[in-house]
Amino acid sequence: METSRIRLYPSGYEVECKTGETVLSALEQAGYALPNNCRAGACGECKIKVRSGTFDQGMVLDMALSAEDRAEGYGLMCMAKPTAGVLEIEWGTDDAQPKLFPPREAVSFVVVDLLKRTSRILELRLCPLGNPLRYWPGQYVILGDSENEIPPRAYSIANAPGMDGEIMLQVSRVDDGTTSQWVHDHLQVGDRVKLSGPYGTFIGDPSAETPVLCLAAGSGLAPIMALAEAALARGFRQPVTLLFSAPGESDVYERGRLALWQARYRNFRFVTTLTRENSGDYQGRITEILPGIFPDLTEYSIYIAGSTAFVEDCIDTVKGLGARESLLHTEGFHRQQSPESPPAGRLMT
Template identity: 60%
Template sequence: MTKIILQPSGKALDYQSGDSVLTTLERHGYALPNNCRAGACGECKCKVLKGEFDQGLIMNMALAQEERDEGYGLMCMAKPTGDVLEIEFGTADALPKLFPPRENVYCVVVHKTVRTPRIMEVRLRPLGEPLRFWPGQYVTLGAPNEGAPPRCYSIANIPNDGAEIVLQVTRVEDGRTSQWVHDVLQEGDTVSLSGPYGTFIGDPSADTPVLCLAAGSGLAPITSLASAAFLRGGFRHPATILFSAQRKEDLYEIGLYNYLKVKFRNFDFKYTLTQDANPGGLTGRIPEILPDLFPDLSNYSVYIAGSPDFVEACAEKAITLGLQEDRLHKEGFFEQGEPQAPSPDRLR
């Protein structure tokens, strides 16, 4: 069977006749940016290191002659013609390469939606080039002139979603930027954001069941990661999202997740309430209920997002239930005292 080899990781993917390289990557859980799947936008460009392929019909503007000469191809239309096609994809551990962050990306607020009494969703559409990001990453948003220092907010949607960036911002008591988002920012306003940053991205090479734990707007990066997985046809192994909310009124995305639960048999979504009763459902903090729900996490990959205390308490519990540390992915929503750039180790 023809193989597509990813370098530098050396991962070998089985190729099914008739598929494009992009489809093969997606079938194996790897995401490659793509905007048209028709050889017109250039988003899916990769360097081919070894092997022959049929590039199919593509637009010249999507792949310049010099790039073709250097060995680049558009993977949405490329089909291997030999036994092996080696392409440059990701890093040594097969994680996708991060996009260089951009500063001052001007966007218009196209929608502002109250999702819960404390969470406001803002949908931002860039005025220039769309922002390229991986599901699970975050941007910084603020308006220093209006007393709102730049703060980190996780992107809740996936790339190619009409080029828009969706953020879900929790109101923090006396919080400068979160209050500005809730009370001052209006639909139609132009704002500036920077990013993408962060490495809370799905590990496509993970061949394990997945458990995602989220509290409050910690659901944002989890929704982004999960949406990307569903776009690629769903999780390959059982996957569960466990969401913690204080009260019934703090629940959101319930409709979306119940739809996905019905549609994908190996996906489950549960929520627990920490302050309200939940007849027939779960109550209590996730670290307390986790041992009953998942007594053995030794073969799982676990993603946790929310306040730093929540993330640490869940991570600690998951480790005691057998989770291997290299399969633990955390996104703590740490507060930022002063305007700051993300530390270099976040950018990798």
């Protein structure tokens, strides 16, 4: 079958695109995520500047791609098919990392559902009142209530971006914690809340075509769920193992989504290790059992999220098993609450 090539600017990285395949699909196959919603030329979410080369744009709506957009060289990648040779598009940074969305302040959401996931973790489902917040899976938002002196705190988004802009947060109760207690004890379905964000760089690395190991404990599962959901949905083919550590069976949550992924994606495996019960797939702390399951992690991309102590312990263990710094991604739920400033040159314009 004939192929064209898609060259990413400014990195110069190239991706093959089969005849008849869309640019979005070819990028996804190669691990390069592109924001998208309708995948049908109707929403404009996948609009990107094409620097050179030719493509067939197909039937798209004017409201998604205006005449001015076309004149300036933009195209909708969910419908665009390269017609010959090399198509050069603007995507990402010098080293082919995705650019970040500029954070927004105090975006209004309504609490549409509250789900008690475990005795200590409450899940909030939030729908935007206006434009959805654009984010990469793995990023976090800041939630608080300044009018009622509830301090702003960071919470990782637990789902990949979807059409309706819904955001899921999974908040652990901290016993004498102001914001987490407010979330658990005062927030009601129908309340309005304000989120700022997105923040953080705990996002998937598209250039890594390696097996993946995810380690999570408690609500550290949240950003891992968002990352895994997005990677699996875009056709990531390498083996992905998610190892979740919990005291007992009743602290293991998200079994529904995880069972669905196990059934749908052959390369995905979810395993638990329980620290205080004798059931689960494994027993004991991740640091104790990991060497027996993954004796050599040199070829793995590793994602770790949870309390700072959990993350630090896991980092020591995986490094001891050969994990490479460049393939190690971590999100410690530390107490310092000022959001991470996006690195220079990584913001979308």
